[in-house]
Amino acid sequence: MRITIVGVGLIGGSIGLAARERLGADVTGWDPNPAALDTACARGALDRGAASLEEAVNAAEVVFAAAPVGQLPATVERVLAAMPADCVVTDVGSTKRSVVAAIDDPRFVGGHPLAGAETAGVEHARGDLFQDAVWYLTPTHATTGTGFERLHRLLRGLGALPTTIDAATHDTMLAAVSHLPHAIANVMVAQAARALEEESEQLPATGPSFRDATRVAGANSAIWTDIYLANRDALIERIDDATRRLTEFRRLLEDGDASAVTAWNDGARDDRRRLLEAQLAGGPLHELRASVPNEPGVIARLALELGRAGVNITDMALYPAPNQAEGVVALWIAGDEPAERALALIEQQGFPVAEA
Amino acid sequence: MRITIVGVGLIGGSIGLAARERLGADVTGWDPNPAALDTACARGALDRGAASLEEAVNAAEVVFAAAPVGQLPATVERVLAAMPADCVVTDVGSTKRSVVAAIDDPRFVGGHPLAGAETAGVEHARGDLFQDAVWYLTPTHATTGTGFERLHRLLRGLGALPTTIDAATHDTMLAAVSHLPHAIANVMVAQAARALEEESEQLPATGPSFRDATRVAGANSAIWTDIYLANRDALIERIDDATRRLTEFRRLLEDGDASAVTAWNDGARDDRRRLLEAQLAGGPLHELRASVPNEPGVIARLALELGRAGVNITDMALYPAPNQAEGVVALWIAGDEPAERALALIEQQGFPVAEA
Numbered sequence: 001m002r003i004t005i006v007g008v009g010l011i012g013g014s015i016g017l018a019a020r021e022r023l024g025a026d027v028t029g030w031d032p033n034p035a036a037l038d039t040a041c042a043r044g045a046l047d048r049g050a051a052s053l054e055e056a057v058n059a060a061e062v063v064f065a066a067a068p069v070g071q072l073p074a075t076v077e078r079v080l081a082a083m084p085a086d087c088v089v090t091d092v093g094s095t096k097r098s099v100v101a102a103i104d105d106p107r108f109v110g111g112h113p114l115a116g117a118e119t120a121g122v123e124h125a126r127g128d129l130f131q132d133a134v135w136y137l138t139p140t141h142a143t144t145g146t147g148f149e150r151l152h153r154l155l156r157g158l159g160a161l162p163t164t165i166d167a168a169t170h171d172t173m174l175a176a177v178s179h180l181p182h183a184i185a186n187v188m189v190a191q192a193a194r195a196l197e198e199e200s201e202q203l204p205a206t207g208p209s210f211r212d213a214t215r216v217a218g219a220n221s222a223i224w225t226d227i228y229l230a231n232r233d234a235l236i237e238r239i240d241d242a243t244r245r246l247t248e249f250r251r252l253l254e255d256g257d258a259s260a261v262t263a264w265n266d267g268a269r270d271d272r273r274r275l276l277e278a279q280l281a282g283g284p285l286h287e288l289r290a291s292v293p294n295e296p297g298v299i300a301r302l303a304l305e306l307g308r309a310g311v312n313i314t315d316m317a318l319y320p321a322p323n324q325a326e327g328v329v330a331l332w333i334a335g336d337e338p339a340e341r342a343l344a345l346i347e348q349q350g351f352p353v354a355e356a
Numbered sequence: 357m358r359i360t361i362v363g364v365g366l367i368g369g370s371i372g373l374a375a376r377e378r379l380g381a382d383v384t385g386w387d388p389n390p391a392a393l394d395t396a397c398a399r400g401a402l403d404r405g406a407a408s409l410e411e412a413v414n415a416a417e418v419v420f421a422a423a424p425v426g427q428l429p430a431t432v433e434r435v436l437a438a439m440p441a442d443c444v445v446t447d448v449g450s451t452k453r454s455v456v457a458a459i460d461d462p463r464f465v466g467g468h469p470l471a472g473a474e475t476a477g478v479e480h481a482r483g484d485l486f487q488d489a490v491w492y493l494t495p496t497h498a499t500t501g502t503g504f505e506r507l508h509r510l511l512r513g514l515g516a517l518p519t520t521i522d523a524a525t526h527d528t529m530l531a532a533v534s535h536l537p538h539a540i541a542n543v544m545v546a547q548a549a550r551a552l553e554e555e556s557e558q559l560p561a562t563g564p565s566f567r568d569a570t571r572v573a574g575a576n577s578a579i580w581t582d583i584y585l586a587n588r589d590a591l592i593e594r595i596d597d598a599t600r601r602l603t604e605f606r607r608l609l610e611d612g613d614a615s616a617v618t619a620w621n622d623g624a625r626d627d628r629r630r631l632l633e634a635q636l637a638g639g640p641l642h643e644l645r646a647s648v649p650n651e652p653g654v655i656a657r658l659a660l661e662l663g664r665a666g667v668n669i670t671d672m673a674l675y676p677a678p679n680q681a682e683g684v685v686a687l688w689i690a691g692d693e694p695a696e697r698a699l700a701l702i703e704q705q706g707f708p709v710a711e712a
Contacts, residue, residue, distance in 0.1 A: 176551035181569040184540055186624035187601040191594060193627040195532035211632075212568040213537040218625025221618045228617055232609040238547060239606045243599055245543040250595045253588040261584055262577045268542035269574025271549040276567075 001154065004060035004083075005029045006053055006075060008040040011092050011113065012066035013125030016045030018158040021127045030056035040122045054082040062154055063089040064111075069226035073102035080105050088147030094174065094223075095230040096138045096167035106296045107147055110138035110167060112174075113160060120220050131159035138167040139300030145292070145329070148300050149318040156315050163312055164303035175234035179227060180242060183235070185217035285314060286339035288331045290346050290353035299329060305345055306331075311338045330356065357510065360416035360439075361385045362409055362431060364396040367448050367469065368422035369481030372401030374514040377483045386412035396478045410438040418510055419445040420467075425582035429458035436461050444503030450530065450579075451586040452494045452523035462652045463503055466494035466523060468530075469516060476576050487515035494523040495656030501648070504656050505674035505685070512671050519668055520659035531590035535583060536598060539591070541573040641670060642695035644687045646702050646709035655685060661701055662687075667694045686712065 003019050005012040008031045019025035029046040030053050031037045037049035050056035057063050057079050067075045072093050079089045080103070090111040091099055100110045115133040135155050139148050155162040165173075192210070228235060252260045292298050303313060315332040333339040339355070346353040359375050361368040364387045375381035385402040386409050387393045393405035406412035413419050413435050423431045428449050435445045436459070446467040447455055456466045471489040491511050495504050511518040521529075548566070584591060608616045648654050659669060671688040689695040695711070702709040 172551060176548045177566045180547070181544060181566055183602070183605055184544065184598075185569065186621060187598050187605070188537060188540065189624050189627040189631060190601055191536070191597045192532045193630060195528060195594065195597070209572045210533045210537055212571055213541065214628060214631075215568050216565045217628040218621055218623075221621045221625075224621055225614050225618045228609060228621075229612060229614060232612070236606055236609055238551065239602055239609075241547045241550070242540075242543050243602055245546055246539070246595055246599055249539055249543070250592055253584060253592055253595075256585060256588070258581050258585060262581045265542060265574055265577045265580055265584075267574075268545050269577075271545040272570060272573040274549060275545060275570075 001025045002059055002061045003027045003154075004050075004057045004063045005046070005066060006056065006063060006079060007031055007066035008036050008045060008122050009066060010120050010122065010124050011115070011129075012064060013040050013043065013045040013122035014115070014127065014129035015064050015066070015092075015158065016040060017043070017125055017127035018130060019154075020044065020047070022159065023154070023157045028056050028060065036122055040125075043122060043125065045122060045125055053078055057083040057087070057089075059084065060087050062151060063087060065089060065091040067091075067093075068223055069093045069095055069098065069230045072099040076103050076108060080107065083107075086146075088144075088151050090137070090151055093230075094178070094227045096136070096170045098230045100138055100140060100167040104140075104142065106142045106144045109143055109148055109151055109300075110140075111151075111155075112136040112138075112170065115160075120223065128159065130155075133160050135160040135162045136170055137162050137164050137303070138170055139164065139297075139304065140167075141297045141301065143300035144296050145294065145299030145318055145327070148303070149316055149329070152303075152313070152316050161312070161314075164300070164307035166304060166308070169308075171231050171234045172237075175231055175238045179231055179235045180238040182216050182219055182224065183228070183239070184242070185214045189214050189217040286333050286336070286342075287356040288333060288339065288342060288346065288353055289356045290329050290331070290351045291326060292329055292351050293326050302329070302346065302349060302351075305349065306333075306342055309341055309345055311342045311345070357381045358415055358417045359383045359510075360406075360413045360419045361402070361422060362412065362419060362435060363387055363422035364392050364401060364478050364481075365422060366476050366478065366480050367471070367485075368420060369396050369399065369401040369478035370471070370483065370485035371420050371422070371448075371514065372396060373399070373481055373483035374486060375510070376400065376403070378515065379510070379513045384412050384416065392478055396481075399478060399481065401478060401481055409434055413439040413443070413445075415440065416443050418507060419443060421445060421447040423447075423449075424579055425449040425451055425454065425586045428455040432459050432464060436463065439463075442502075444500075444507050446493075446507055449586075450534070450583045452492070452526045454586045456494055456496060456523040460496075460498065462498045462500045465499055465504055465507055465656075466496075467507075467511075468492040468494075468526065471516075476579065484515065486511075489516050491516040491518045492526055493518050493520050493659070494526055495520065495653075495660065497653045497657065499656040500652050501650065501655030501674055501683070501685070504659070505672055508659075508669070508672050517668070517670070520656070520663035522660060522664070525664075527587050527590045528593075531587055531594045535587055535591045536594040538572050538575055538580065539584070539595070540598070541570045545570045545573040642689050642692070642698075643712040644689060644695065644698055644702065644709055645712045646685050646687070646707045647682060648685055648707050649682050658685070658702065658705060658707075661705065662689075662698055665697055665701055667698045667701070 003025045005016050008029045016027045027046050030050045040046045063079050065075045072091050090109045096110045113135040115129050152162050314334050317330045319328045333342050359381045364385045372383045383402050386406045396402045419435050421431045428447050446465045452466045469491040471485050508518045670690050673686045675684045689698050
């Protein structure tokens with residue numbers, strides 16, 4: 001498979017390493033910074049660097065656009081204009097609505113791997129960065145089934161767990177579980193630093209709970225300013241919600257109401273347990289086969305419906321019929337109950353389906 | 357050394373294990389729950405369990421009161437009434453003003469080890485729990501030097517780093533670096549759980565940054581309700597400060613001001629670096645010897661002054677003169693610059709001092 005990576009930082013470089021090591025893919029790269037391109041080649045993340053974005057993508061089957069969120073729409077447009085007709089392009093941005101709204105092309109699928117660390121740059125790239133990492137995909141009604149399936153299979157090959165979701169839900173969720181926690185980590189180090197200054201005390205040993213809670217404070221501004229701003233409406237909603245909850249707790253403290261404080265704390269304990277339990281989904285693997293018309297958007301819509309119902313597609317494969325008018329899609333679903341739900345949902349969509 | 361532990365949970369049990377394993381101490385315990393006492397004996401944290409608090413402390417040299425914060429004043433009073441005249445009693449509560457204000461006795465020193473985890477109960481006790489852990493001590497003007505020095509030396513023997521601080525500063529600092537982070541972890545899991553419900557989405561894989569930020573959410577209410585309420589004024593101040601900072605960030609988002617968002621984020625990066633760097637204090641060890649009058653509070657006041665100036669006492673020893681009217685205190689200080697500062701400060705207090 002011929003893969004092109006536009007932007008060889010931590011994520012782009014790790015895609016290159018994983019694709020070459022695990023899949024024997026042929027990987028071309030381009031980066032506005034020639035030094036990054038050289039490092040990526042030297043580290044074995046690329047087979048070659050190209051002289052321009054256009055040259056890099058002109059024979060690709062899959063393109064990853066790994067630019068900062070603010071530059072994604074323009075970057076993806078340039079890729080689409082230069083890449084072959086049957087190629088699929090995806091991005092790896094941490095917010096999805098802005099790029100999905102800007103690009104109206106059946107060959108584009110929004111994406112976002114939940115991987116990466118505070119460190120950035122191809123020097124830190126690793127071939128196992130995506131092992132067992134959720135990789136969100138946000139196809140639209142226009143996305144082609146072949147492109148989506150090719151990308152989905154490739155991500156599985158990189159070790160990732162592709163999960164389909166719509167862009168707006170993605171951004172709301174990420175505001176809640178990533179962007180707000182990052183902003184609050186910033187607030188926490190700032191208030192701690194000032195509180196200690198005011199006490200004119202030596203800074204204390206802060207202990208593991210504080211270090212854990214603030215590990216992501218001051219994360220790379222080159223990435224995070226874009227993320228905060230691209231998702232600012234969803235993030236503002238989360239800030240308002242958090243402020244409301246904090247104010248509520250403040251009132252319980254003022255009232256000195258021990259049983260209410262306990263109830264509030266126990267509620268958080270339950271919430272945390274539910275969030276953790278939700279990570280542990282799984283079960284026996286089922287293979288479902290459905291017949292679908294060969295129309296743009298059908299596969300993507302199906303994946304989206306399943307994702308919305310909480311069914312994760314562990315793996316998928318598309319077998320087009322010779323007439324190209326229809327095909328069979330095979331879906332692997334983990335767990336008895338999710339597989340049953342998937343079967344019912346696919347039937348509801350009007351497609352013949354059965355367990356293989 | 358004869359040590360008594362009142363309340364054998366995670367902290368009390370770990371003190372017992374460390375004192376027996378490391379110092380060969382003779383350890384007696386008492387707990388309102390007889391089953392906890394049996395487990396503590398079976399695990400080797402105690403030499404024996406006593407039938408009552410009074411029986412447990414009647415021959416002790418050092419007593420640790422390891423009860424929930426709300427019960428500490430009453431527990432320490434009972435210990436003081438029953439223990440020998442030359443015994444010293446300390447507590448391990450996470451807030452210090454309430455117990456220090458309630459107890460006016462030269463044989464009491466407030467304490468707080470920065471150790472322990474979400475797990476509670478003697479089943480989880482470990483002899484290395486305090487290894488390299490900061491253990492705050494809050495002596496008052498009344499505290500005897502002999503008691504304070506005996507406790508300080510014992511804590512060093514358990515592997516801990518005793519650090520002297522006044523109770524009010526302790527509580528402000530802990531509100532900033534522990535109590536607020538705990539409260540915010542609760543808020544974070546609550547808003548995430550609700551946000552995901554509203555989207556009627558399956559809960560997502562939340563990623564390591566969210567798990568880190570919320571590890572302490574819903575921590576044991578039997579401990580935390582007391583902590584929140586005992587420190588509520590300091591915590592309310594921290595909540596107000598955090599809310600103000602969050603609201604400030606919200607305004608930057610509304611304005612869409614990229615350079616202001618970047619400046620805000622870079623400021624947090626600096627704050628985080630300073631907080632981390634402050635953990636790495638150290639340097640060559642200096643031994644200072646000062647002559648001090650044998651009066652209640654002298655040693656404690658000295659330790660407090662040094663702590664306030666950011667000088668940490670790595671170790672200390674007290675050598676009373678035969679006439680008991682004065683003595684020499686030896687202080688070990690890590691780092692050239694802190695040792696110099698300590699020398700100057702001790703001189704300022706009017707005590708003859710020199711490097712040994």
